[in-house]
Amino acid sequence: MTIRNSLLALLAEQPAHGYGLKSAFEQRTAGTWSLNVGQVYTTLTRLERDGLVEPAAGGEGQKQTWRITDAGRTVLRDWLDAPVLADPPPRDELVLKVLLATATDSIDLGPILHSQRVATLERLQRLTRLKAKADPDQELAWTLLLDALVLDAQAQIQWLDLCEARIAERDR
Incomplete structure (x- = not known):
């Protein structure tokens, strides 16, 4: 499961903070897969480093909110368009x-x-x-x-x- 692209997909809908992304991911996957909030923030840091997300304007004292960049939208679109191939198959x-x-x-x-x-x-x-x-x-x-x-x-x-x-x- 790719957390990176999942977060991009959620941010394509609207800007969000880390815990909001965790909650939205778990809601969208019907609680089947959980995310560690630390993993969300680590991934957001990498996404920002790679120019795929950026901090959104927020008020003083509010949680950091993130939004997807144009480069992030391109990466997301490429991921959504690519077929998922199990070759080699995942370990079962x-x-x-x-x-x-x-x-x-x-x-x-x-x-x-x-x-x-x-x-x-x-x-x-x-x-x-x-x-x-x-x-x-x-x-x-x-x-x-x-x-x-x-x-x-x-x-x-x-x-x-x-x-x-x-x-x-x-x-x-």
Whole structure:
């Protein structure tokens, strides 16, 4: 996740101070990802250094407010226009666990795959309940996030099925 570009996107809407950016980010991501306010201020300092944001005029004693520059808008537009490629794919702890377990004959993958399936099915059920309660007209971002999480859980279950099938085929 790129905090730098996320902050630029938020500042493209309106100037804000660091804590306001933290709150807006967490609101826009439906509380799924949190930000450390220190990380926000560190990133703002770097963005200012790079000429992508600048201090906005503010009154004496008020919190420092930031606004995006034209250069920042260009960087933001380039980021939004670029496709997200997972090449190489991000590290996935479950995939790593399964791959490393297959490298040794002393580890039985059956229990690993079973416990993951149970956890993923429980997650999928919880997400499906949340999705059923979501109002896409009032909570579009939340609904889109739930769609992504549901599809991710479904894909994980399919992958676990494939793992079990390949292991059963190998063991024949």
